[in-house]
Amino acid sequence: MIAAGYQPVPHDIACEAFGQPRAGSPVSTYLDRYDGVSGGRGVVYYSDAWHRPRQLGHLTSWEFDREGWKGFLAQCLQIVSPHGLVDLQVELAVSPILRRVRAAQDRDDARGRRMLAQLLAHLPVEHVPALTAAATTETLDLVTLPTGAQMDLCLVEILTTFSDAGSISDLTVEIGTAGTANAFQTATDVFGPAAGQYRADGANPSASGVAVKAKFTATGDDLGDGADTNLDDGLVDIILRYTIVS
Numbered sequence: 298m299i300a301a302g303y304q305p306v307p308h309d310i311a312c313e314a315f316g317q318p319r320a321g322s323p324v325s326t327y328l329d330r331y332d333g334v335s336g337g338r339g340v341v342y343y344s345d346a347w348h349r350p351r352q353l354g355h356l357t358s359w360e361f362d363r364e365g366w367k368g369f370l371a372q373c374l375q376i377v378s379p380h381g382l383v384d385l386q387v388e389l390a391v392s393p394i395l396r397r398v399r400a401a402q403d404r405d406d407a408r409g410r411r412m413l414a415q416l417l418a419h420l421p422v423e424h425v426p427a428l429t430a431a432a433t434t435e436t437l438d439l440v441t442l443p444t445g446a447q448m449d450l451c452l453v454e455i456l457t458t459f460s461d462a463g464s465i466s467d468l469t470v471e472i473g474t475a476g477t478a479n480a481f482q483t484a485t486d487v488f489g490p491a492a493g494q495y496r497a498d499g500a501n502p503s504a505s506g507v508a509v510k511a512k513f514t515a516t517g518d519d520l521g522d523g524a525d526t527n528l529d530d531g532l533v534d535i536i537l538r539y540t541i542v543s
Contacts, residue, residue, distance in 0.1 A: 304377045347365050370385070429522070433516070434515070442507055465517045466516065
């Protein structure tokens with residue numbers, strides 16, 4: 298199997314499950330053995346360390362430690378590809394989720410937007426830029442669209458409503474370009490409304506080769522001090538759909 302490209306993972310690899318280190322586990326640091334009975338006969342079950350059974354009478358449910366499992370996968374990635382993934386590996390890994398994202402984008406309805414939000418919800422929060430400008434406005438770069446792009450949909454998805462126990466009393470976001478801050482989405486309140494999806498309907502403007510930006514504007518105080526944010530909470534996704542017009 299090694300000749301075919303498979304890489305063995307040692308059974309003593311350091312890892313954690315359910316907040317506890319797995320060093321010294323009797324079978325494997327990433328496998329557990331369970332002895333049971335099926336049809337009156339003794340049977341042996343093996344499970345990964347990040348699933349464990351919970352028994353209630355004759356019912357059994359399985360608990361899953363997603364964070365521990367993700368940490369283990371990150372360690373395995375270092376074994377399989379210690380110098381990082383090549384472009385083809387990245388393409389193969391993300392192609393299933395990209396196909397589902399594109400299918401959700403093709404549905405211009407509430408269900409499609411819910412599907413899209415669910416597909417993007419796994420993105421790590423630590424990669425989300427914070428609003429820290431020592432000013433009441435801050436503009437973030439989103440993406441540069443390809444030549445021939447025409448914007449079909451701009452959607453502001455409030456995952457967590459922004460809030461501040463201090464002086465900030467309101468926060469809006471506009472989506473546009475350096476020349477026209479609200480070219481694709483006029484000022485949308487993200488401070489008061491409940492979590493949900495908010496969009497601006499209208500003409501489909503040309504977006505050929507433009508750098509799309511999100512401009513946030515606060516009321517009552519600066520967004521931050523230049524290093525840390527003054528906001529207590531808040532998370533928003535900006536979802537864009539465009540068509541290439543030849």
